[in-house]
Amino acid sequence: MSSEKVIIKEDRPTAVQFSEIQIQHNDQELIDTAKKRLRRASTSGSQAIIAYRTLSITVSENQAKGVTKPKRSQKDLAEDLSNVSYHKLSITELEQQYRTSAIRGLGLDQIASRVKEHGKNAISPPPNNWFKKIYDYFFGGFCPLLWIASIICWISWRPLGDPNPSPLNLTLAIILMAVVFIQAFFNAWQDWSTTRVMDSINNMLPTQCLVVRDGKIITIDAAELVPGDVVHLKMGNKVPADLRLIQVSDDLKFDRSVLTGESDPIPGTIEDTDNNVLETHNVAMMGTHVLNGSGIGVVVSTGDNTLMGRIACLSSNNKSTRTTLQIEIFRFVMIIASLAITVGLVCLITWLAWLRRDYPDFLTPSAALVAIISVLVAFVPEGMPVAVTLCLTIIARRMQKNNIVCKVLTTVETLGSVNVLCSDKTGTLTENKMFVSDASIGRETFTSEACNQICSSGSDAELVPQLTLLQLTAALCNGSHFDSETAHLDIRQRVVFGDATDSAILRFAEGMSPAVATVETMRADTEKVFEIPFNSKNKWMLTIVRPLKDTMARSLSSRSSPVTTKDWVLFCKGAPDIILKRCSKILLPDGYEADLTDKRTEALLNIQAKWAHEGKRVLLLTRRVIKAEDTTDNAAGTSSFATWASNMNTDLVVIGMVAIVDPPRPESAETVEVCRRAGVRFFMVTGDFPTTAAAIARQIGIFTTEYPHTIADLDPAKKMEEIPKYVTKSIDIRQAKDIESQSNSTLDHKMDDSSYKSLLLSGSDMITLNDAQWEQVCQYEEIVFARTSPDQKLRIIKEFQKRENVVAMTGDGVNDAPSLKAADIGIAMGGGSDVAMEAADMILLDKFSSIVAAIENGRLVFDNLKKVIIYLLPAGSWSELWPVIVNIYMGGPQTLSSFQMIVICILNDVFPSMSLMMEKPEAGLLSRPPRNPKKDRLVNFNLLLQAYGFIGLMEMLSSMFMFFYYMSEQGIPPSKVFMSFTNLTTDGYMGYTSQQLNEFINVGQSIYYINLIICQWGNALSSRTRRLSFFQANPFFGYNKNWYIFGAMLVSLAIAFIILYIPGIQNVLLTRPVPVKYWFIPFGWAAMIFTLDEIRKLLIRSFPKGPIAKLAW
Structure with a gap:
């Protein structure tokens, strides 16, 4: 029973032990799991573990070699740690060296000077590798492809374009470089915004600790600790600094896996167990966790001087792994890139094998390279980094609002x-705000209010001694205590240090005063001999006390078992199904103790069952009087005493039970x-x-x-x-207004x-x-x-x-x-x-209900990214691919210029795609089955079918129609355009000069371009929802209001105006103003796209199991 011993150095005063739930790590499966899943938020990671082990070995070797000269450089950290000796000092020597007191802690007058000398107790952030970051900004992701495309455009301008280099090729080269710089800017902005968000999140996390200053136990921020502070540790705490332990309970254990990679609990001791400071057990290291027990330690190092701080300097280059979301985005990019490279290679092979031989004047090497580069660049989702950045920023803000x-x-x-x-x-x-609602003595039950009234008024004099004994058991076998600074407040408002269960019982005991006295007085009138805190394995708590006054001895007595000041009283409280097996007698309401017969046991179990059925937690309170002649001479801090105490925890007398309510x-x-x-x-x-x-x-x-x-x-x-x-079935969503009201x-x-x-x-x-x-x-x-x-x-x-x-x-x-x-x-x-x-x-x-918002945001991220992709692909790849196919395989002009393709991707479509990330959750988002990560991908066949085969097909066909309709009105029918190759730009073709023909093509390209921009309006309004009608989730007002989308559409149109109507840009980029009537026709196409998609959604809602619903994205 060594795990129940309390080690207390005999020349030091004892303090109140903490009572907490204990965690056992004996299961090998649990240990293996802990080894595999080290804390994901740790800044040190596996490199910290390697660094720790390397340091430990080096320190031991140095000590064996007798290295004594301290070196302060970082590379000589091992030699520096070899000379640390605070773990070898006695408690008195430790107090002298750090000018502190184990009892009173530091004086307030000492704090300011130590803060000035040692600074805040915080680890400095790792230095930024700016060179690597800048390199990633400009050469990460698709940037290499854009750099190659830009270089080829430069070469196409000169020397391949000589003797008449095309300014359009130069412009394309510059624009492609600009795209790289724009992406680099957004990547940098994302890094900055993410750092800012995470800093604010870290500031929200509570990091406080209990310290002794000027003889008082107070709570302060861990960052305010200074060397010499006396810190109280209890189970569940994260160690706030490097501490030299001066008082420990025998079940005190630390989890050092964050440093060592091993989950075997490390026991805490007062004496050093190893010359190596990294291996000794009397040092609690910053960042480790208290698994069991309680203890007190003196701060010996803070901030960067702690072991965690020093190792952080050695382990600051960890590589992060991709999250599920990042993997999905990368998969999407790779799909599009593969398509782009495949189409580009096919076009290049076609030009080399056919066009270059049969039509050498149709596409010069310079023009062919630019056409192929246009395809590659058009396929790259330039708007995605911006959209993802905005998405994560929006989610961060939403999550913070929901705490x-x-x-x-x-x-x-x-x-x-x-x-x-x-x-x-x-x-x-539940609220974790527990209170005792009922109590029992024998077969009689009372509400807590009735107990208070009987003890305060003495209305039932015969029952008062028994209730007093119940009160004393609740007060003395208890690991919590009141904050003395709140003593003037009502019992319900006073601050209690301890777990919720003990706190509830403590308030119950205090509320029964003045039957004997306050809980503080009761504890002052007794000496705590020994204690085993409550733990999840035993499910009970044990305390042994000795009364110091005759009045307290009488209060602890029953009619059958008198107590003197020489006797000890063992109290045990815990789960009835566990402790009843250790009981042999029961205290009756008349004050006498009787044998715990089967009938009396059944009566207790019936009371327990009744309370449990009402949702109340039931604890059994028991005791045993240990006469003076039966006490042990073993010191309380020895293992033999712990074994004796455990053996005495039998033949208990049931004092009563209490029912604790924890409201949901x-x-x-x-x-x-x-x-x-x-x-x-x-x-x-x-x-x-x-x-x-x-x-x-x-x-x-x-x-x-x-x-x-x-x-x-x-x-x-x-x-x-x-x-x-178990099968999760799909939901039949017919109308948004019906979703919440469905049975x-x-x-x-x-x-x-x-x-x-x-x-x-x-x-x-x-x-x-x-x-x-x-x-x-x-x-x-x-x-x-x-x-x-x-x-x-x-x-x-x-x-x-x-x-x-x-x-x-x-x-x-x-x-x-x-x-x-x-x-x-x-x-x-x-x-x-x-x-x-x-x-x-x-x-x-804050509230547990925030988890609903978290689940909703998790689904919203995925949904909105799908909407962005649905919006970007039709105009950004599909409708840009076909002009090149028409140009290369059908011998016609390129109906959309390479420059216009790039402008659509990096300017026109970016702002509407950003507005789609602002969309709120659709009605029914939380009525859908969860996503299966192995089957439901960000980009799948259904999504590509919607983007290419439905929206993209309509946009491409309508834009092609607009181009050829314009050419027909100029007297050049489609039959004269297809397979014309070089004829279309030759003087005299169809009675036009070469300059006129080129002008027709430039205007036609501008019409194709503006038609795509306006058709994307219909796409943007359709892509806002996956199932619901536009009118069920209208963007004008109500829950789904999103005015950003209209602003984004106008910005996209304004960009088109600039591209088409600014004379300087027209001359360089060969764009032309669009005739008035060709401005109005595209709105009809946009309305058609919008209407057909509304019909598609209606069919999905009306026939959720139909073929259209099965093909829905």
């Missing part, structure tokens, strides 16, 4: 794919309902008693049946192929076999499950996992992931950290432990 913190912004898209959400109960689904958050029920409607199965994973967990689950809608299945309904012999799989039967996502509805499992049940039973478990729609341990929570996550589910896990405690790291996306509550927030990918700083 959601994403450590890596692009992980929000993962939430759009989540189909299983496992949530902790306490502090997540007001938004929890609605959150569960919305998640279920969104196709996300919502499960509860808690450590509470099954009946209590089931009651809360019914209150908030996780359970919709009165009698859920249990392990008895899981057939261990059932064959895998006989188990029906649950319409919106529920049901399984093929309705018998798999609700399931209640306990941790003991999960131990016995085989693979067939786990397969059955994973098909249930509503599940509550109760009485779970940390390794069982991890097992739950893994089982659902094995069946290709995307799992999100929410939690706020230390016990949740392993499962938060193992989940596809871990979500911590802002008021939770530092360990949980460190392990999570996302943090909810």
